[in-house]
Amino acid sequence: MSRFTLEEYAHRLARTRDAMQARQIEVLLITSPENMNYLTGYDAWSFYTHQMAIVALDREPIWIGRGIDVPCATATSYLQPSDVIGYPDEYVQSSERHPMEFIAAELERRGLGSRVLGVEMDNYYFTARCFHKLQASLPRCTFKDASGLVNWVRIIKSEAEVELIRQAGVIADRAMTTAVETITPAIRQCDLAARIMQAQITGTEAYGGAVPGGLVMGIGAKAAAPHLSWTDDPVGSDVVANIELGGCRARYHAGLARSVYLGNPPGQLRELAAIVRDGLETVFASVAPGRTCAQLEEAWRGVISRFGLIKPSRIGYSIGLGYPPDWGEHTASLRPGDATELQPNMTFHVILGMWQGALSFVLSETILVTETGHESFSRMPRELFVVS
């Protein structure tokens, strides 16, 4: 049983087909798990083998994947059984045969062997060999790059999707609260991470969570490293712990980052925290339909430049449906030059990570663009937490 109504999937397909027609693509070959999920409901941990959702302008979507995953597809998608096709296991991680050869034969068999195909050239799981095998097996097809096509359709969320991200935000707050309540100088980093992950997956009494796209922590001497996992070492004293987590509800994410100081924070760190908080709230106050992503970054830069601070990396990105290792949508980024205009029901993870040696600090929240401004999905205080 699929998660959303059939009407919602029909709407997603209609918007996707509009984008296909605009690029003169007749058949879209989707290999990224989040886009497969978005269009068909398919939701399984099978994306380590090649699989594909096929969306043509003139027929119902098709799923092709490993034979043993057919029950996963019928359990989670709305597709008709005749549109769910499994390939034999001998195609799995073989040096002699490739699943794209099977898929190409299936496209031929269904009369799609001379169409204009769109492929996701820069999505993970569409490897260089996938493309070569498809090209070699479908010589009469024309191939077009459809990277990001579905991602850009996804950038505007439905009300049902917003509600899931709102729930993910509640889960994120619970997980971060667990982190702040659990962390001590003596606790092993792995035990802290275990408690956070438990909170993320348990969720609330009303709804459970899922494995998020990631959980990272930079602690002490490694505080300036944004994307590390934990170690077995204790957290330690007189250190900052930068924690970035994602509440995840039905694969929809709300990112959330906070810093915790173990001890009495140096004055410089308190000052940095105040500046970044000011920056966050200035960005949020700038959010409104019609503004551009670049303008949000400009608002941020206006705050920190007064203090001589520089942040060389983007300050946020569109967020939503995702599987590890990511929850970002690979579309709009909050950075100079990004002219994407904000629209209602876009969602962004605004992440102000100041990774600068021992004086590192992170603050992030996930927000919804509304008709008039924004709604944050977090209720966590926007402060440097202190545990002594």
Next chain:
Amino acid sequence: MSRFTLEEYAHRLARTRDAMQARQIEVLLITSPENMNYLTGYDAWSFYTHQMAIVALDREPIWIGRGIDVPCATATSYLQPSDVIGYPDEYVQSSERHPMEFIAAELERRGLGSRVLGVEMDNYYFTARCFHKLQASLPRCTFKDASGLVNWVRIIKSEAEVELIRQAGVIADRAMTTAVETITPAIRQCDLAARIMQAQITGTEAYGGAVPGGLVMGIGAKAAAPHLSWTDDPVGSDVVANIELGGCRARYHAGLARSVYLGNPPGQLRELAAIVRDGLETVFASVAPGRTCAQLEEAWRGVISRFGLIKPSRIGYSIGLGYPPDWGEHTASLRPGDATELQPNMTFHVILGMWQGALSFVLSETILVTETGHESFSRMPRELFVVS
């Protein structure tokens, strides 16, 4: 600080360079996170952006990735700071520039712009566009497919690696024990998953765990679906719960699967469990250096065919270092036709998943090939667990 000794990395590099020379590859471009980790120690949750480890025959390895991840590379790898290169953030998920263009320029700058390059054509994260951008930017280079080159080097584990997998096995047993002790008909699936994941990440008093490549459960009406996550629903009564998890220690995995029946198991399921256990132990008794992967599958088939049972999917694969969504090495598989000969210090996840409607059952363990036979990394009873 890297996890293994410099001697161990030197040994890995030497074996990799031997394989490069055998294929007449001068420079190997590595994009899969587990292979990057294997060769350089680099271990960060940054593989949602393009990054690469470069191994030439005649110089030290180089890491190129996103600028903000430079501290992650210096914190986890043994590389010299001058061999750790960050690209500007404007290359991240941009429609105008691609990190492979930056990487190509860096290869040129270091005099590698007319070499024979090996690329991992069928590893995730080496997208079709990555290949196109490299080809277009390095017209004087020759490209060869090096898919699996490092994976096949990895198939023989060092003693240090075996010890980590042994520890992962202890963690897997603890996580499965937690599952069996926690599961009840009334518990929500998400709460069960949360407890399992907590156990996996906490590890033992002596060493912690990490996020494994996956955690899947097929319960009740979905018991025949091998790769689903949990829902918010209670587990239920008179159902089988098939749980596959991986203990993970420093990214090294030991896979483990067991089935739990909630209630009084039907006789047919008890019989199936006995047959599969017999099959597992027959396979294990067949393990010895010189035997082939296909022969192990044949031993299994000999057992189940006596009962008219068929398993159309492989019964195992080489396992070790990995990141979500996988812990398999994409090399040897236990299936007909796989002529890979077993050698000491290979490790396999032998997974006997009988996914056949309501009568589904799973049993798996991870084993080491020894000089004379095998060592299992699990001490869990090989039975259908019963909770009533």
